[in-house]
Amino acid sequence: MSNSFRSLHPDQRVLMGPGPSNVHPRVLSAMARPTVGHLDPWFSGFMEDLKELLRMALRTRNALTFPVSAPGSAGMETCIVNLVEPGDKVLVAVNGVFGKRMVENVVNAGGVPITLDFAWGTTIDPQQVEDALKANPDVKILAFVHAETSTGVRADAATLAEIGRRHDCLVLMDAVTSVAGIPVEVDGWGIDAVYSGTQKCLSCPPGLSPVSFSDRAVAAVKARKTPVQSWFLDLTKVMAYWDGSGGRSYHHTAPVNALYGLHESLVMLAEEGLENSWARHAAMHEELKAGLAGLGIEFLVAPESRLPQLNAIKVPEGIDEAAVRAHVLDRFSLEIGAGLGALAGKIWRVGLMGQTAQRSSVTLCVEAMRDALAAQGR
Numbered sequence: 177m178s179n180s181f182r183s184l185h186p187d188q189r190v191l192m193g194p195g196p197s198n199v200h201p202r203v204l205s206a207m208a209r210p211t212v213g214h215l216d217p218w219f220s221g222f223m224e225d226l227k228e229l230l231r232m233a234l235r236t237r238n239a240l241t242f243p244v245s246a247p248g249s250a251g252m253e254t255c256i257v258n259l260v261e262p263g264d265k266v267l268v269a270v271n272g273v274f275g276k277r278m279v280e281n282v283v284n285a286g287g288v289p290i291t292l293d294f295a296w297g298t299t300i301d302p303q304q305v306e307d308a309l310k311a312n313p314d315v316k317i318l319a320f321v322h323a324e325t326s327t328g329v330r331a332d333a334a335t336l337a338e339i340g341r342r343h344d345c346l347v348l349m350d351a352v353t354s355v356a357g358i359p360v361e362v363d364g365w366g367i368d369a370v371y372s373g374t375q376k377c378l379s380c381p382p383g384l385s386p387v388s389f390s391d392r393a394v395a396a397v398k399a400r401k402t403p404v405q406s407w408f409l410d411l412t413k414v415m416a417y418w419d420g421s422g423g424r425s426y427h428h429t430a431p432v433n434a435l436y437g438l439h440e441s442l443v444m445l446a447e448e449g450l451e452n453s454w455a456r457h458a459a460m461h462e463e464l465k466a467g468l469a470g471l472g473i474e475f476l477v478a479p480e481s482r483l484p485q486l487n488a489i490k491v492p493e494g495i496d497e498a499a500v501r502a503h504v505l506d507r508f509s510l511e512i513g514a515g516l517g518a519l520a521g522k523i524w525r526v527g528l529m530g531q532t533a534q535r536s537s538v539t540l541c542v543e544a545m546r547d548a549l550a551a552q553g554r
């Protein structure tokens with residue numbers, strides 16, 4: 177039998193979609209370093225360093241801070257299955273795909289979701305959250321998405337967390353797209369449970385989900401009356417692996433080389449400085465906005481709640497949305513994202529996340545869009 181299989185050589189794309197973002201060669205080469213046993217004494221020290229770097233990125237001193245060995249959705253599920261017991265009420269503010277996904281997770285965990293819907297493309301109204309919590313004093317958890325990648329909308333996380341705390345809720349925040357792209361202050365805002373992802377503004381390959389739990393949240397997990405419905409994501413079990421103080425014991429085999437990549441990306445973030453990373457994302461957004469204005473392209477989201485790292489822009493009248501994406505991918509090796517749900521065909525989602533948030537990507541994107549629109553007679 178002849179072997180027709182070959183080694184892989186994917187094209188080098190410029191990734192300006194909703195994630196993954198471009199991965200720096202330093203991260204890729206860190207991932208190519210020797211695999212060690214995941215209970216190796218050296219690896220134990222490495223895990224402690226990684227946890228400390230994550231605390232830097234999340235602005236927290238939470239002891240329970242570690243990367244879940246699975247993508248962002250698993251971080252979401254970790255937070256929900258551990259905090260929600262059957263019958264628990266969870267107020268979820270929904271203004272896009274990921275808020276909806278939270279509701280599904282609450283239902284699967286046996287919780288009772290109270291859904292507060294906001295039009296896609298608009299932000300979460302804190303007053304309505306406050307009113308809903310007043311009307312439902314037995315809500316245990318307030319959950320929201322900080323950076324809604326499906327629409328490019330930012331939530332006023334500080335205000336929402338303050339309201340949740342005042343109503344005696346645990347505050348759960350999706351920070352998958354926000355971490356390193358816009359300010360995230362887990363301790364400063366009083367967030368009790370947070371999850372992120374590696375492939376957005378941290379610019380790693382997909383597959384890991386940093387999570388962090390406050391002492392209040394850990395106490396809630398420890399006080400559970402019912403077992404956690406997931407074996408793999410059960411924090412009471414995972415903690416024994418990620419907590420170095422009691423001696424590590426086997427839970428699952430950590431994705432050793434993927435963790436090297438996350439470590440390197442966080443080292444690069446520390447070198448740049450977290451605030452500088454936020455400022456770079458904001459500056460590149462301004463440049464993209466100016467370039468797109470020259471093409472007559474408008475934004476979906478009101479200026480005050482726009483995410484710099486995820487630009488939802490309107491497809492001009494008479495333009496074939498999918499043909500533009502195909503054109504820029506084919507001619508410029510540039511990936512941009514499509515709209516989801518009700519916004520499909522109406523918007524593009526242009527990511528400026530992590531390593532992608534640099535001037536060369538902005539210039540390429542504006543030129544490629546100009547060319548694609550011209551190809552349709554614009």
Ligand SMILES: *Cc1c(COP(=O)(O)O)cnc(C)c1O
Binds near residue numbers: 195247382
């Ligand atoms: C990407 C994303 C997720 C899910 O992450 P995966 O790694 O795709 O599972 C969750 N929430 C938000 C806001 C995201 O952007």
